[in-house]
Amino acid sequence: xxxxxxxxxxxxxxxxxxxxxxxxxxxxxxxxxxxxxxxxxxxxxxxxxxxxxxxxxxxxxxxxxxxxxxxxxxxxxxxxxxxxxxxxxxxxxxxxxxxxxxxxxxxxxxxxxxxxxxxxxxxxxxxxxxxxxxxxxxxxxxxxxxxxxxxxxxxxxxxxxxxxxxxxxxxxxxxxxxxxxxxxxxxxxxxxxxxxxxxxxxxxxxxxxxxxxxxxxxxxxxxxxxxxxxxxxxxxxxxxxxxxxxxxxxxxxxxxxxxxxxxxxxxxxxxxxxxxxxxxxxxxxxxxxxxxxxxxxxxxxxxxxxxxxxxxxxxxxxxxxxxxxxxxxxxxxxxxxxxxxxxxxxxxxxxxxxxxxxxxxxxxxxxxxxxxxxxxxxxxxxxxxxxxx
Amino acid sequence: xxxxxxxxxxxxxxxxxxxxxxxxxxxxxxxxxxxxxxxxxxxxxxxxxxxxxxxxxxxxxxxxxxxxxxxxxxxxxxxxxxxxxxxxxxxxxxxxxxxxxxxxxxxxxxxxxxxxxxxxxxxxxxxxxxxxxxxxxxxxxxxxxxxxxxxx
Numbered sequence: 001x002x003x004x005x006x007x008x009x010x011x012x013x014x015x016x017x018x019x020x021x022x023x024x025x026x027x028x029x030x031x032x033x034x035x036x037x038x039x040x041x042x043x044x045x046x047x048x049x050x051x052x053x054x055x056x057x058x059x060x061x062x063x064x065x066x067x068x069x070x071x072x073x074x075x076x077x078x079x080x081x082x083x084x085x086x087x088x089x090x091x092x093x094x095x096x097x098x099x100x101x102x103x104x105x106x107x108x109x110x111x112x113x114x115x116x117x118x119x120x121x122x123x124x125x126x127x128x129x130x131x132x133x134x135x136x137x138x139x140x141x142x143x144x145x146x147x148x149x150x151x152x153x154x155x156x157x158x159x160x161x162x163x164x165x166x167x168x169x170x171x172x173x174x175x176x177x178x179x180x181x182x183x184x185x186x187x188x189x190x191x192x193x194x195x196x197x198x199x200x201x202x203x204x205x206x207x208x209x210x211x212x213x214x215x216x217x218x219x220x221x222x223x224x225x226x227x228x229x230x231x232x233x234x235x236x237x238x239x240x241x242x243x244x245x246x247x248x249x250x251x252x253x254x255x256x257x258x259x260x261x262x263x264x265x266x267x268x269x270x271x272x273x274x275x276x277x278x279x280x281x282x283x284x285x286x287x288x289x290x291x292x293x294x295x296x297x298x299x300x301x302x303x304x305x306x307x308x309x310x311x312x313x314x315x316x317x318x319x320x321x322x323x324x325x326x327x328x329x330x331x332x333x334x335x336x337x338x339x340x341x342x343x344x345x346x347x348x349x350x351x352x353x354x355x356x357x358x359x360x361x362x363x364x365x366x367x368x369x370x371x372x373x374x375x376x377x378x379x380x381x382x383x384x385x386x387x388x389x
Numbered sequence: 390x391x392x393x394x395x396x397x398x399x400x401x402x403x404x405x406x407x408x409x410x411x412x413x414x415x416x417x418x419x420x421x422x423x424x425x426x427x428x429x430x431x432x433x434x435x436x437x438x439x440x441x442x443x444x445x446x447x448x449x450x451x452x453x454x455x456x457x458x459x460x461x462x463x464x465x466x467x468x469x470x471x472x473x474x475x476x477x478x479x480x481x482x483x484x485x486x487x488x489x490x491x492x493x494x495x496x497x498x499x500x501x502x503x504x505x506x507x508x509x510x511x512x513x514x515x516x517x518x519x520x521x522x523x524x525x526x527x528x529x530x531x532x533x534x535x536x537x538x539x540x541x
Contacts, residue, residue, distance in 0.1 A: 042476035126484040172474040173502035287540035367528040
């Protein structure tokens with residue numbers, strides 16, 4: 001790949017601010033499917049609906065968009081550099097995109113990325129932020145170098161604790177001294193073989209809105225740990241202290257609290273692996289069945305760092321549960337496909353509920369899990385409505 | 390004859406040039422007025438800009454067309470102070486009591502460069518508390534807004 005012409009292409013996509021008439025069509029701008037739901041236009045945030053996520057490999061057109069700041073307006077491929085530094089780095093090195101592609105072994109993994117706030121809209125009392133329903137999750141095929149290979153190339157001191165990322169996005173206020181987000185992962189997660197510094201998604205350049213030209217990808221963790229437009233990784237000798245690492249951001253009470261409780265900063269803990277969860281991706285909610293009372297349904301299940309060991313469904317509001325067929329994931333941290341044929345005993349209104357159980361025996365709750373100030377980690381069972389007439 | 394034609398052409402050319410000049414000037418003025426970088430602090434923004442914002446507002450079915458905010462007392466102050474960095478969609482999709490909205494304002498002031506709102510803070514909180522208060526709901530709502538369709 002060369003940089004020829006790409007500057008112009010991405011310049012033309014300029015997703016910031018407003019055009020002359022103050023109108024921007026995000027569906028055209030980001031080439032998203034028309035059923036995607038726009039949650040916010042500054043910063044850009046967009047989610048899928050469950051039925052859009054039926055593909056095993058999520059195409060770019062159906063991948064949710066989560067931004068804390070403004071997308072970079074110019075991508076200078078020729079001079080793009082990834083710097084690795086930090087208190088716990090033995091040396092400091094800079095890599096061009098060509099260095100990464102030519103000097104390191106490439107790896108490809110299917111990696112589940114779910115926004116920590118997926119499902120926030122259901123919490124009560126309501127939690128502030130974008131009101132995600134179920135569609136802030138994806139599982140695309142990411143290609144790049146192992147972060148571990150880069151870290152070993154630089155050399156990691158024994159006191160390393162965390163990797164902090166820095167990207168090219170800019171703060172909403174326009175203040176150049178502020179970063180919209182700078183998070184990361186503990187060194188143990190960074191060293192896992194599936195943690196990538198990716199330069200491709202689904203076999204192509206990563207779309208601009210998803211982090212072109214370089215993205216840290218830490219599957220199974222809140223997607224905010226997977227920094228976009230990556231230019232710098234710091235090997236820290238303490239928990240990274242970048243933007244959105246403290247306060248209520250991507251953190252939950254260390255101990256359970258009552259709904260609406262005020263929680264002090266020192267009692268909040270960083271979210272690591274995401275909890276067990278599943279989606280019914282076929283059929284779309286609202287199906288009316290006539291005569292034929294058998295319905296094939298299918299979807300995906302995932303459980304952060306863990307595999308899913310069992311998938312069940314209920315058509316009587318959780319009174320009885322029935323097993324589904326569950327496939328193995330393509331690789332660790334990929335979501336798993338499930339399917340089953342459902343029989344509805346009589347005419348009427350039904351809800352199909354789906355429930356996954358992870359390898360440690362933990363299942364999805366049927367009502368909301370523990371309330372937390374920012375409304376993270378809602379992994380309550382997904383439900384669709386069915387009418388048999 | 391030839392001289393007349395020359396005169397007419399010259400006249401037409403002058404008119405075209407003049408119109409072109411007018412269009413370019415108008416375009417420049419519009420772009421200049423339109424360009425309001427967010428990093429300009431609220432105190433730097435002139436009264437004229439503020440009043441233009443108010444005059445241009447159109448509400449239909451109780452909602453401000455441009456922002457989608459509910460049309461109510463204080464909306465101009467809310468648009469002016471709350472949509473310079475982020476979209477109004479961040480307001481319309483959220484619900485909180487007065488204390489909750491105040492906490493968001495304080496968070497934006499401490500970490501996101503939001504300015505001191507002065508006496509506008511009360512106007513903004515009154516507006517948000519009244520129009521974007523939480524609804525009572527249990528641990529899970531009924532499924533709603535289902536678009537029914539026939540599945541063969």
